[in-house]
Amino acid sequence: MDYYKTFIYFTLIVAIFPQIIDVFSQNTKQIYNYTVFQFKHPSFTNVYYCVFLAYAFCFLLEVILPKQREHGLLSRKGFWLDTFYVFFNDVLIYIIGLFGICAVTEFCFLKILNLFNVHSLIIYDIKQWNPFLQVFIMFVIQDFCEFCAHYLLHRSNFLWSFHKIHHAQETLGAGSTRRFHFAEMFIFKPIIYIPFAMIGYSAMDYFLFQITVQNVWGFFTHTNIKVKWGFLNYIFNTPETHSWHHAINIPRRYGVNYASILNIWDLLFGFYYLPKGIHPKIGIPDQKKMPTTFLKQMIYPFKLIFSGEYKKNSALQSSNSKK
Numbered sequence: 001m002d003y004y005k006t007f008i009y010f011t012l013i014v015a016i017f018p019q020i021i022d023v024f025s026q027n028t029k030q031i032y033n034y035t036v037f038q039f040k041h042p043s044f045t046n047v048y049y050c051v052f053l054a055y056a057f058c059f060l061l062e063v064i065l066p067k068q069r070e071h072g073l074l075s076r077k078g079f080w081l082d083t084f085y086v087f088f089n090d091v092l093i094y095i096i097g098l099f100g101i102c103a104v105t106e107f108c109f110l111k112i113l114n115l116f117n118v119h120s121l122i123i124y125d126i127k128q129w130n131p132f133l134q135v136f137i138m139f140v141i142q143d144f145c146e147f148c149a150h151y152l153l154h155r156s157n158f159l160w161s162f163h164k165i166h167h168a169q170e171t172l173g174a175g176s177t178r179r180f181h182f183a184e185m186f187i188f189k190p191i192i193y194i195p196f197a198m199i200g201y202s203a204m205d206y207f208l209f210q211i212t213v214q215n216v217w218g219f220f221t222h223t224n225i226k227v228k229w230g231f232l233n234y235i236f237n238t239p240e241t242h243s244w245h246h247a248i249n250i251p252r253r254y255g256v257n258y259a260s261i262l263n264i265w266d267l268l269f270g271f272y273y274l275p276k277g278i279h280p281k282i283g284i285p286d287q288k289k290m291p292t293t294f295l296k297q298m299i300y301p302f303k304l305i306f307s308g309e310y311k312k313n314s315a316l317q318s319s320n321s322k323k
């Protein structure tokens with residue numbers, strides 16, 4: 001019986017494989033053409049120039065209002081590596097096929113639903129609604145999903161092996177936001193895209209929303225600026241609250257302040273943490289083990305996983321944590 005089932009599944013996968021390749025190549029080509037066009041036609045409504053301007057603006061804030069003056073801007077430890085990560089994770093990763101994989105995930109999910117006589121992923125198409133309401137709904141969905149994904153990156157030993165690259169930084173600057181392993185995106189973005197597909201959006205729509213809202217806000221939260229955000233800290237993730245997310249010593253074993261944009265999620269789930277009058281020391285307890293070059297950092301999580309070392313230390317972020 002098991003052989004029979006295996007044969008059926010194998011046949012199904014072989015049957016839809018050419019369609020999977022087709023969906024992947026079409027979507028990747030669409031993003032590639034879009035990216036090339038955007039780079040050739042600079043304008044203020046251009047997504048990539050918007051990202052570049054946001055990065056430049058945060059950089060300017062760091063010049064005017066630096067929090068840690070001892071870290072020179074260009075000489076900040078890891079600045080050039082962060083800048084490469086910005087290019088890799090905001091441009092190259094999409095051309096390589098991240099959103100092709102999002103579209104393939106949607107396709108496969110629909111194929112599974114077909115078995116239960118469901119022939120569309122769209123539960124309610126909101127694309128005819130008021131544009132502001134659409135943006136608000138997309139924003140809340142995306143931000144909550146990112147919050148959940150971020151929590152899992154800390155909570156699972158396996159996922160922490162990848163995410164600790166983001167935390168193994170001793171100083172923060174605008175570009176620090178993009179220093180993370182691309183596997184994080186390949187694991188979570190296709191899953192987070194499914195709710196978007198359910199309300200009528202394509203992988204391309206998701207891509208544009210993702211890069212202009214989430215990615216741009218990430219520059220801001222990692223900016224090294226000396227500004228008190230007051231009550232806004234209770235609503236939005238700011239450089240103040242996010243610096244505590246990067247702290248070595250925190251009162252929770254698996255981290256605090258997981259929010260991407262809305263700190264409301266952390267307040268709701270009890271992860272909000274912002275002590276008054278002190279600044280955190282940034283990094284992780286086993287900082288010295290982290291390689292300092294891009295390629296070695298890309299290999300590092302796999303070394304931990306294949307050696308089994310990830311089971312021992314990984315998700316323990318803080319050296320003096322209690323719970």
Ligand SMILES: [Zn+2]
Nearest residue numbers: 150154163245
């Ligand atoms: Zn984190």
Ligand SMILES: [Zn+2]
Nearest residue numbers: 166177222242
């Ligand atoms: Zn961060």
